[in-house]
Amino acid sequence: MENLVIYIISDSLGETGEQVARASIGQFNINNYEMRKYPYVLDVNFLDEILNEAKNENSIVVYTLVDLELANYVAKFCENNKIPSIDLVSPLLKSISLRTNLKPLREPGTIRKLDEKYFKRVEAIEFAVKYDDGKDPRGLVKSDLVLIGISRTSKTPLSMYLANKNIKVANVPLVPEVPVPKELFEIPSKKIIGLTNTPEKLNEIRQERLKSLGLSSNANYATMERILEEIEYAEKIMKKIGCPIIDVSNKAIEETAGLIINIMKENGLRVYKGFLNS
Template identity: 45%
Template sequence: MNEMQRRRESTLKIFVISDSIGETAQRVIHAVLAQFPTLEEYEVKTFPFIDSKEGLLAICQDALNEKAIVVTTMVGLELNQVCRDFCRRVGLEHIDYMTKLMGIVSNRSHIEPIYESGSQYHLNQEYFKRVEAVEFAVRYDDGKDAKGFNTADIVVLGVSRTSKTPLSMYLANKSYKVANLPLIPEVALPHEIDALKGKVVIGLTANANYLMSVRQARLSSLGLEGVSSYVKLDRIKEELAYAREVFERTGAYVIDVTNQSIEETAQLVIEYQKEFNQ
């Protein structure tokens, strides 16, 4: 036996077989191997997206030929059983990272697993979708850029202190892209507002006296105690009347936020959005 053959025979070989990309097993394996700093001769081979019995058995046969340790991260019951049976029959060392733990979780939670490959990456996609929605809400908050109305999932309209921004951010954390616009009688609406047909438009309104107290509290928090038209009841009623005209013009679904939490308002918006898009 020459030196090359000897080294090949003595090399620790690990076959990672997965019905996804195999990243889970690779991380654990490299963490384990890091505990053996003097181990120089090893080889980790990854076989991702295995979805057939024939393909799996071919890999298992190669593992047998190379005397490899077989590590699997597969969620499918049938393929896991095929791999277990083969390894048991021929004496291959086999570690299944998924099946036993899924069984324990299922027994404790009384919930059946969905047996869907790559489910964790769906979660990652949802995470990035949520991040994108939050960035969208920040970019198009308070009518900063009217272009946002064209691409938003939901457009929120309302006078000052009707909780447009908190609602937008809450919905963004539910992965909805939301653009909002403050309604001020003296400020012309952007022309994009007239092109909202077929889009979910929410109009936030409130009792005038309630709004007055909310605005007064806001001014007090800023150290502005002087008299301002911002908190005058007649002015607030004028703004609310103007808002009603805009709501009618845009076909907005109107929600009264008087003494209502953001969560309650958001739930109404989500229910309406689902009905609207059916």
């Protein structure tokens, strides 16, 4: 049997066409075949070169082209030259359009864009974990945003929530006995947001925290005197930096995150639109 050549033509990576072709060829006892993959085919001239090569061989054309002009060109060329061809995209797009009454975007590479979106989110989450709780002050310079505040002001939950919006967040705890990292004063104040809470709420939260750890609720960490000292210390630092301050006492994480994103926009900081509703 003459060697079979399967042409895989795509306006993206061509992985879908390749996987379908390999799954299909696996159903036959064929050894003399080859696959030629042509990714990122975005113009008719390039497409024409590929198809003219295919017409001179014992070929099959498999294509995943969302551009209607290119898809129609392949269909017509293959029909005129009696080349078996399979359009893996258009029939499904038509079916989805029929059921939803929506028109397809016909934009190449949308799957790849989704992948990029996913990996950017993962990168932001890994960043938040790496630079949580002041672990490494070097992360402050690399961050999109820095959250500062005393213990139990939702720094970590907010960092993770914002990371899921593709915002790289570092956070720094403010403790009277621990020097503030010098990097905090080396970055623009508009990149910093201070978080605070009411003494009563902090007292309640900290006592519950101690109980969950099996410690006495009378420990200095949860006393009103200690809490007031920490709040006063934190406020001095925040005023020195000149950053906005948000009271998180009666706010859900989502609400506080919304306020932070609005402040970032007002300060001209980059906010990734494609992730705000994800």
